[in-house]
Amino acid sequence: MCPFPWILMLVSLFALCYKGIVAAAVVGPTGTLHRGVVPGRPVDLTLQEEARGTAVVMACMAKIHDSKxxxxxxxxxxxLRRMARAATEDGREDRTYSPEYHGGIxxxxxxxxxxxxxxxxxxxLLPIWDSIRAQxxxxxxxxxxxxxxxxxxxSLVAGMKILTVPHExxxxIPAQAxxxxxxxxxxxxxxxxxxxxxxxEVAGCQATSLDLVFALDGSASVGDNNFQLSKDFINTIIQSFTIGPDLTRVxxxxxxxxVNLELELKDHLSAAPLIQAVEEIEYDEGLFTHTGEALQYITTHSFAVENGAREVRKGVPKVSILLTDGESGDYHDVTVWSQRAQEAGITVFPVGVTNNVDQQELETMAGHAGKVYRVGWFRDLEKILTxxxxxxCRAVAAVPVGSxxxxxxxxxAVRHLSFIVPDVGMTFKLTLNRGQVAMYGSSVVTTPNEAIYNFTLTSGDLFLPPVSVPSQDARTTLYVSVYGLSDDSSFTLRTTEGNTTTTPPSQQQTAAHGHSSTASSFKLDPKSGPLFWCLFVYLASTTGISAYLI
Incomplete structure (x- = not known):
């Protein structure tokens, strides 16, 4: 008996069964999808040939930013962000992907x-290539x-091309142009x-709400002129954001x-008096540099709700920019209070000025979510402003599950949030109070959007099952961004541990690590094709009917 028909049958059986099972897993028994959920594989248009648009460019920037x-x-x-707009209007120009030119956006x-x-x-470029390969x-x-x-x-090659230029x-802006x-x-x-x-065109910040506390180094080693440059640095950043009770507070x-308190978050809720108040801060010229004590004060006092910080339910990021020109005199306190600041959902951006700072200390303060900045002199602070x-703008509000x-x-406008996924998984429930929003979730980038996400939700609920992470830290951080799609939108996002979806079990949506899918019970329907033929071939092979197929 010739074995080739059997081989052909097995290949066909595999293809039919695979197609049927995948179709059932994605669509479910009724062929309908729960409102607001788009299941399927993760979306990443940054790796799709000839993808274009602002969302795609921003997804590339998110990857580059997070990979460091x-x-x-x-x-x-x-x-790089500006170049994409200047060169091809973020890829929207027709010539971006001409047949013979492969330079891309x-x-x-x-x-x-x-x-x-x-x-x-x-x-x-060698260490850059090594990093790109690793990331x-x-x-x-x-x-x-x-x-x-x-x-x-x-985007990556354009960045490396800039690094081949023998000039900084x-x-x-005119010189950059x-x-x-x-x-x-x-x-x-x-x-x-x-x-x-x-x-x-690309200036401005989609994330309009922020609680921002600056910590100024007032030690004697700074000096009057450099202290003034520090205040200028603060005021330049203030002018880049919209100050207001529901927007940015400083x-x-x-x-x-x-530690001396200069300004509470609640003191000045408009730009002009805030800038004037910063300008009037007097230089202490104190002894020592107790950075750990500054972190303690920021954590326990500055970001307290009674002092002007927003409640967790507002989803507003808490960020501190700490300037220092040397090593701390209380390193142990730096370690302890850096950790406690992170536990409190505070992101720290330490700025080390001069070569007298301790790089390890800066990295301790920044932790995983923060970012270390280094400049040689106070006059160089302008180089890190942009x-x-x-x-x-990319700061994320850490939100406990259940809040x-x-x-x-x-x-x-957008809210960037992060959650630690519990061992039993978690459920999202998005309620629209008015208008329209779109929520994108990712475990890959901290600021997902329509061009890069693991799952998306416009209303309703969704279950994210627990994820096994092969590392000592079994916690998985999930990043969620909620975008306004209408002129005046309002939403409420609730989270709970475990699967608390309110939809029937046959229509529940689950978001697996790396993709979204429908978790449902299935019915074998002879009219559905692939599953029917899988069953038919199996019965044929076990009842002797297969002899007629050879």
Whole structure:
């Protein structure tokens, strides 16, 4: 008896059964989907050829920001965002993906692409390539120019091209525009004015609400002039955000031997008096640098609700920017209170000025969620302003499971939240109070959007099962971003441990790690095709009918 028909039957059986089971798992027994949930595999348009649009560019920026592959080049990250808009209108221009040109959204020429592979001429790129391989699995030896039709590839190579230039990125916008035109794509039919226009178009922050506390180093080693530069730094950041009771609030403390309260979060809820109050802060010129005591004060006092911080239910990120020009005199307290600040949901951005700071101490303060900044002199603080503002826009509010979050959102405004997934999983329930919103969840990036997410929800409930993480820290952090889709939207997001969905078991939605799917009981329907034929072939093979099939 010839075995080939049996082989063909087995292959066909596998294909039919696989197709039927997958179709049932995705659609469910009725073929209908629960309102507000889009199940399926994770969405990542940054790896899809010829993907385009602002959401795709922002997804690329989210990956780059979270991976920290360009972290030591502070002006590079904001410049990449501007380049995408200036070069191709975020890929919306028709010529972005012409048949013979593969530079992608960032329009990287072939010669520039080849330069980024030449790590002998440009050895500074070698650690960048190693980091890209570790973070994204992209290998220098296998990448081709055509791969840049994928947005993430185009963005990464554009960043590395900038690092081949023998000059630093200038901080001023006009100088950056000339830098972009001269070095990044001189053949591109664009002018420096296009870059300046792009800067204006992409400026601003979707995340409009923030509780922000500055900690100024007032020790004697700083000096009067540098203390003034520190205040200028604060006021420049203030001017980048909209100050208001429901928007951004700012507080300030000054520390040296002890901590002095300068401004509470509740003191000034409009920009002009706030800026004036910062300008009037007097320099203490104190002894020692008790950084740990400053962290303790910020954690226990500055972010207390009675002093102006928003309640957890508002979903407002809590961020502290701490400036220091040397090592702390209470290192043990730095370790202890850095941990307690993180446990309280406070993100710390330490800024180390001069070479007298301790890098390990800065990293301890920043923890996993924060970000370390280093500058050589106080006059160099302006060089980190743009990157700092971008990081503040991406700040995430840590929310315990079980604490509801309610917020009002204008169109395109966003709330960035994070949750620790319990061992028994968790359920999301999104209620629309008015208008429309879209919620995107991810375990990959901290600020998911429509171009990169594991699951999405517009209303209703969704269960996220527990996830096994092969590490010593079994906790899984899930990041959720809720975007306003109408001019005046309001939502409430409730979370509970375990599966508390209110939909019938046959229609419950579950979001598995890496994808969303429908968890339901299935009925065998002879009319459904694939499942019927799987059953038929099985019965045939066990009852002798198979003899007629040979």
């Amino acid at each position: 592959v360009f972290e030591s080049h502070r002006l590079l990250f904001p410049m 960032w329009q990287v020429d072939y010669s520039d692409f080849r330069d980024t592979l030449d790590t002998r001429t440009y050895p500074q 994204f699995g992209i290998h220098k030896v296998s990448i081709r120019w055509k791969d840049l039709r994928k947005p993430l590839y185009s 990125i200038p901080p001023s 000339a830098f972009w035109k001269n070095y990044c794509n001189s053949a591109l039919d664009k002018s420096p004015n296009d870059y300046v226009t792009a800067v204006e 507080g300030v403390v000054q520390y040296s031997f002890s 990157d700092m503002e971008e990081s503040l 509801p979050v309610s917020a009002d959102l204008d169109r395109d």
